[in-house]
Amino acid sequence: MHRTVFGRQKYTLVHTCRGIMSSHLGIRLACLRQSPAVPVSASLLLGNLLPLRSLSTGQGPGTELVPRDGEDGARGLGGIVGMVAEKVGVESNQFATGGLTLAVFGAVIASAGVLWRYVWEFLQKQLIVSAEFDSRDEAYSWLLSFLADHPMSQRTTRFSVTTSIKPGQKSDSEQGDAYLNLPRVYFLPSPGTHLFTFNKRILWLSRERAKPPAGGAAPTASLERITINVLGRNRKILESLVRESQRLFIEKDRCRTVIYAADQYGNWRRIRSRPIRHLSTIVLDEGIKELVLKDVKEFLASEKWYADRGIPYRRGYMFYGKPGTGKTSFVTALAGELKLNIYVISLANRGLTDETLTELMVDTPPRCILLLEDIDAAFVSRTITGATTGAGQGNATIGTNVTFSGLLNAIDGVAAQEGRLVCMTTNHLEKLDPALIRPGRVDLKVLFDLATKYQARELFIQFYPHTNGEPPSVPGMLTLRADELVQLAEAFAKKIPDRVLSMAQIQGFLMKYKSNPWDAVKKVDELLNAVQKGGAEDVVPILKEL
Numbered sequence: 001m002h003r004t005v006f007g008r009q010k011y012t013l014v015h016t017c018r019g020i021m022s023s024h025l026g027i028r029l030a031c032l033r034q035s036p037a038v039p040v041s042a043s044l045l046l047g048n049l050l051p052l053r054s055l056s057t058g059q060g061p062g063t064e065l066v067p068r069d070g071e072d073g074a075r076g077l078g079g080i081v082g083m084v085a086e087k088v089g090v091e092s093n094q095f096a097t098g099g100l101t102l103a104v105f106g107a108v109i110a111s112a113g114v115l116w117r118y119v120w121e122f123l124q125k126q127l128i129v130s131a132e133f134d135s136r137d138e139a140y141s142w143l144l145s146f147l148a149d150h151p152m153s154q155r156t157t158r159f160s161v162t163t164s165i166k167p168g169q170k171s172d173s174e175q176g177d178a179y180l181n182l183p184r185v186y187f188l189p190s191p192g193t194h195l196f197t198f199n200k201r202i203l204w205l206s207r208e209r210a211k212p213p214a215g216g217a218a219p220t221a222s223l224e225r226i227t228i229n230v231l232g233r234n235r236k237i238l239e240s241l242v243r244e245s246q247r248l249f250i251e252k253d254r255c256r257t258v259i260y261a262a263d264q265y266g267n268w269r270r271i272r273s274r275p276i277r278h279l280s281t282i283v284l285d286e287g288i289k290e291l292v293l294k295d296v297k298e299f300l301a302s303e304k305w306y307a308d309r310g311i312p313y314r315r316g317y318m319f320y321g322k323p324g325t326g327k328t329s330f331v332t333a334l335a336g337e338l339k340l341n342i343y344v345i346s347l348a349n350r351g352l353t354d355e356t357l358t359e360l361m362v363d364t365p366p367r368c369i370l371l372l373e374d375i376d377a378a379f380v381s382r383t384i385t386g387a388t389t390g391a392g393q394g395n396a397t398i399g400t401n402v403t404f405s406g407l408l409n410a411i412d413g414v415a416a417q418e419g420r421l422v423c424m425t426t427n428h429l430e431k432l433d434p435a436l437i438r439p440g441r442v443d444l445k446v447l448f449d450l451a452t453k454y455q456a457r458e459l460f461i462q463f464y465p466h467t468n469g470e471p472p473s474v475p476g477m478l479t480l481r482a483d484e485l486v487q488l489a490e491a492f493a494k495k496i497p498d499r500v501l502s503m504a505q506i507q508g509f510l511m512k513y514k515s516n517p518w519d520a521v522k523k524v525d526e527l528l529n530a531v532q533k534g535g536a537e538d539v540v541p542i543l544k545e546l
């Protein structure tokens with residue numbers, strides 16, 4: 001160890017032998033005192049920390065540091081710097097050499113960072129199995145539901161609270177406090193990393209939220225991602241976690257009809273599940289329900305028949321009629337009866353294009369009901385809209401980005417031929433383009449008309465609870481004797497003219513007299529007067545099925 005002076009700085013020089021076989025001497029300099037920067041000192045320090053070219057040193061105070069020629073200096077970073085400095089002819093310029101050293105040092109650190117990332121990724125791939133869940137996919141809802149029920153979510157000190165674990169789903173009071181009509185609350189692990197166990201293995205999950213788009217733009221529907229990791233190379237544990245969460249999720253929906261709707265990205269989103277609606281609650285003219293149900297069942301059982309004859313395996317239904325006559329309700333009840341889920345497409349969705357519509361068709365499962373609601377709101381006959389929307393080009397669209405030909409292609413496409421029931425509803429059959437309702441696209445048209453006396457009577461009977469002598473199922477609830485109810489229902493129906501009121505209007509009116517059927521019979525004229533004056537909405541609330 002020697003003391004030395006460089007510039008006006010004092011240094012301690014430490015000579016160290018680099019291995020027994022090495023003739024190379026490294027020099028370590030330790031600055032004794034901080035002072036204004038002497039640029040070259042930094043390079044010298046760095047150059048010596050990394051084995052810079054060998055330096056010949058004198059001894060004693062005032063020793064000069066002079067590069068030593070002809071030595072094996074091309075080793076290490078110092079050697080590289082020296083070589084480069086020599087090549088560019090700046091080896092005698094200490095400032096340039098210092099800069100070069102810093103540049104090389106920076107490059108080495110940067111490369112080490114990249115290298116470390118590769119090594120880390122490699123190690124992760126070798127040692128950790130990961131599964132990723134995106135909030136746009138249904139599997140994300142399965143996982144959230146699973147996590148909500150996992151003890152970890154009850155214990156964690158960082159948790160988020162939500163009333164919905166399904167994207168876009170409305171709060172579902174049926175699963176919460178039914179008495180107070182409160183929605184169910186789910187406690188979920190908050191964004192960040194959480195440890196949990198599954199099948200006696202320790203797993204960890206990281207939940208991330210997408211950053212809001214730059215420039216103050218409105219954030220996209222809260223996109224999230226969950227990654228679940230486990231040590232090891234066997235992915236079976238993660239697969240069984242996914243299957244288990246799917247099974248539990250579906251289990252919860254066993255007695256429910258699940259409704260999916262298309263989002264603005266062209267993906268299906270589960271929007272809600274609802275208790276199965278029984279077909280018996282839909283009151284139509286006699287024989288209509290039975291006819292449609294028979295047709296659908298026959299179709300679902302005849303896949304081979306279609307295949308043998310080369311006929312595309314699909315069936316189209318058009319339910320048409322005035323608003324509130326039960327078109328949508330019938331579709332939901334049909335789905336419940338056949339244990340099918342409903343996939344709803346609203347053509348008024350501005351995010352929908354011909355391409356996304358086709359993609360949605362491809363993504364629809366084979367056995368389901370595809371419901372195209374209020375089709376007249378988007379497409380009317382080309383002869384009606386021709387003046388403004390380009391008749392003859394197949395693009396008679398109103399308020400939608402889907403073209404008419406795009407819709408026909410989607411209905412006819414290969415994707416639509418896998419046993420799907422395509423149900424379309426409209427209030428104005430006469431406005432629709434004949435191409436849309438030709439056989440092959442629409443195989444059965446069903447008119448949902450305004451209510452008859454028969455329908456009014458049946459609805460009244462269904463509406464009020466009644467018993468055959470046994471005590472009421474809910475203590476204190478109004479319960480009529482069956483024969484009394486029939487008498488009231490007949491009196492009610494007598495006052496209802498055929499084909500004037502919709503079933504929704506009658507149902508809305510009865511809601512006002514939920515606990516007083518006698519008043520409902522007495523005051524039915526109120527409803528009729530309001531309808532004649534065209535102000536039925538003031539008397540009855542507007543009810544929609546979906």
Ligand SMILES: Nc1ncnc2c1ncn2[C@@H]1O[C@H](COP(=O)(O)OP(=O)(O)OP(=O)(O)O)[C@@H](O)[C@H]1O
Nearest residue numbers: 282283323324325326327328329503504543544545
């Ligand atoms: N035929 C019916 N039988 C029993 N309930 C009915 C019937 N028609 C309508 N309703 C009731 O009226 C409400 C509205 O019905 P729904 O939404 O099915 O009518 P819609 O014909 O689809 O109307 P829109 O053409 O406006 O879409 C629902 O709550 C439903 O219970």
